[in-house]
Amino acid sequence: MLGLLNCTKYKLFIKFSRKGLNRHQFKDTRKGGIQMALDGGTRNGHDNNSYYSPYDAKDRDANWNIAELEGIKKKVVDNIPEFGNIETTTPSHSGEEVYRERISRRMREDDELVHSYWSAGIYRRQDMSMLDAFHRFPRIDPYRAMPTNREYAFFVKPNLHLFNGTDSGTLNPELQEFPFFASLLARGYGPLMAQLEADVDKSHPFINILTNRKIGNIDMPTIQAEDIETGQNFYGTRLKYRRGTERSDEECDFSVEFEDTKYLEIYLLFKIFDEYEKRKWYGQITPPNDWYIENKILHDQIAVYKFVVGEDGESLIYWAKFTGVYPVVIPRDIFSDIPQDGHLKLTVQFRAMFVEDMMPNIISDFNAISAPNGLGKLIPLWDLNIQGVSGENVYIPRIGTTVKSAEGYSGFSLVWYSNP
Numbered sequence: 001m002l003g004l005l006n007c008t009k010y011k012l013f014i015k016f017s018r019k020g021l022n023r024h025q026f027k028d029t030r031k032g033g034i035q036m037a038l039d040g041g042t043r044n045g046h047d048n049n050s051y052y053s054p055y056d057a058k059d060r061d062a063n064w065n066i067a068e069l070e071g072i073k074k075k076v077v078d079n080i081p082e083f084g085n086i087e088t089t090t091p092s093h094s095g096e097e098v099y100r101e102r103i104s105r106r107m108r109e110d111d112e113l114v115h116s117y118w119s120a121g122i123y124r125r126q127d128m129s130m131l132d133a134f135h136r137f138p139r140i141d142p143y144r145a146m147p148t149n150r151e152y153a154f155f156v157k158p159n160l161h162l163f164n165g166t167d168s169g170t171l172n173p174e175l176q177e178f179p180f181f182a183s184l185l186a187r188g189y190g191p192l193m194a195q196l197e198a199d200v201d202k203s204h205p206f207i208n209i210l211t212n213r214k215i216g217n218i219d220m221p222t223i224q225a226e227d228i229e230t231g232q233n234f235y236g237t238r239l240k241y242r243r244g245t246e247r248s249d250e251e252c253d254f255s256v257e258f259e260d261t262k263y264l265e266i267y268l269l270f271k272i273f274d275e276y277e278k279r280k281w282y283g284q285i286t287p288p289n290d291w292y293i294e295n296k297i298l299h300d301q302i303a304v305y306k307f308v309v310g311e312d313g314e315s316l317i318y319w320a321k322f323t324g325v326y327p328v329v330i331p332r333d334i335f336s337d338i339p340q341d342g343h344l345k346l347t348v349q350f351r352a353m354f355v356e357d358m359m360p361n362i363i364s365d366f367n368a369i370s371a372p373n374g375l376g377k378l379i380p381l382w383d384l385n386i387q388g389v390s391g392e393n394v395y396i397p398r399i400g401t402t403v404k405s406a407e408g409y410s411g412f413s414l415v416w417y418s419n420p
Contacts, residue, residue: 125406144407147311151217152414153256154305154397155207156369157198160276161288161299168194168201174285180275184268192265193272199288203419204395205369207302213266215345216257218306220320221355223248253351254322255329260344270330270348276300277326301326304352305366307399309414313381313389315402316412321362324353363399363412371396376418395419 118127125143162181164170168190175181184193194200195207226243260266277300279285292299301324308318329349338344356362375396383390394416404410 146317149308149310149317150313152307152309152397153211153214153218154307154366154370155210156303156305157205157207158196158273158302159198159288159292159299160196160273161285162193162197162272162276163200166200168197172285175279178275178279181272184272189268192269195269196272196276197288203373205372206397207269209265209269210256210258213258213260214256215259216255216347218256218304218320219254220306220357221248221252221254249355251351251353252322252355253328253349255347255349257345257347260346267330267334267346270327273300273327274330298324301353303365304350305362307414314413314415316399316414318357319362319412320355320357321359321365322350322352322355325350366397367399370398371417371420374420376420379416379418381416 117123121137121140123139123141128139128141128143161172162175164172169185171181171185181193184190192209195209198205223245224247225245226247227240228243230239230241232238258266276285280300287293287299291297304322304325306318306320306322307316309315310317327348328351331346331348334344334346375398379390379392379394381390382388383392396417396419398415398417399412400415402411402413
């Protein structure tokens with residue numbers, strides 16, 4: 001237990017134990033003040049006969065007993081007549097906790113050193129409060145600075161009627177007369193085509209190849225409010241009132257850049273979708289089953305999830321969801337001049353009926369579809385065996401929760417699992 005008495009000329013640092021005061025030792029340093037050691041055994045590995053340093057981190061959080069502290073202060077002042085006018089710190093009306101923190105803070109800080117740091121623009125985390133204080137000058141805040149980040153995008157599979165049932169080796173009879181689909185299947189592109197029919201492999205709900213080959217970030221639309229205007233008064237003045245921003249959450253376009261392979265897997269994926277939509281528009285293809293018709297479900301539109309994670313690769317900074325998504329522009333013009341560096345890039349434009357961000361239901365929706373067959377083994381980002389970042393394949397993304405940060409905020413994290 002620690003106590004501090006202040007006066008204009010001296011600083012009196014007191015160290016005492018809960019067992020009581022046994023003997024005093026004083027040392028008048030004049031410059032450093034009067035140091036007093038009180039014998040009462042040892043605590044926290046320190047001999048109570050030794051002089052106490054105000055920077056002793058193990059002692060700074062000692063629990064206070066106000067009555068005992070007041071008795072010690074009275075005994076010290078009564079025994080030293082020349083310090084009869086010492087100004088002591090008394091408990092505040094906020095109680096023992098405030099008094100304890102006030103004294104503890106005074107003992108573990110060197111005010112002059114701290115102020116020197118502040119003058120140089122160096123601040124501790126607790127000095128960077130932005131909600132209940134003002135900063136007279138701009139500050140460099142390394143504690144809240146936006147870290148390097150990375151974006152993940154997950155494209156939910158549509159359920160195009162490409163195959164006969166769940167057999168990825170047999171075309172839908174309605175498509176067998178079209179050479180484009182039959183040729184792709186014969187050339188071994190069946191697994192690529194299966195990325196567009198959810199019923200074929202329900203254990204993998206996402207179009208993995210689009211997530212793996214995405215190299216650009218997804219554009220987000222701005223949020224813009226509409227307003228309503230009142231009638232004009234005698235002076236020609238009108239007032240405007242703010243309306244909602246619902247229109248900003250509807251019917252937006254965004255583009256995504258991908259890097260294709262020498263087998264044109266990305267281009268062919270969107271080409272398959274385009275050819276299928278042509279046949280659907282002509283009425284030559286029906287949905288996979290009547291359930292879509294009865295419930296008015298669009299089997300050829302998807303959802304896209306956007307997640308931005310921090311420098312640790314897991315901490316979730318931002319998330320958004322596009323609903324009712326389909327591609328509208330497929331860049332066939334990239335073949336006008338194929339780059340010679342081996343990097344064939346194409347930017348696909350999508351249209352979404354709805355967009356939302358930072359809503360908790362986005363997290364629950366994502367987790368509800370990401371693991372239809374359950375979770376396997378958690379695959380941590382850091383491999384303890386090699387003491388490095390793990391580069392192994394992962395199969396099931398999942399959003400979990402994180403502990404509170406030093407600023408008091410809790411959030412979400414992107415974690416990965418193996419197949420069950």
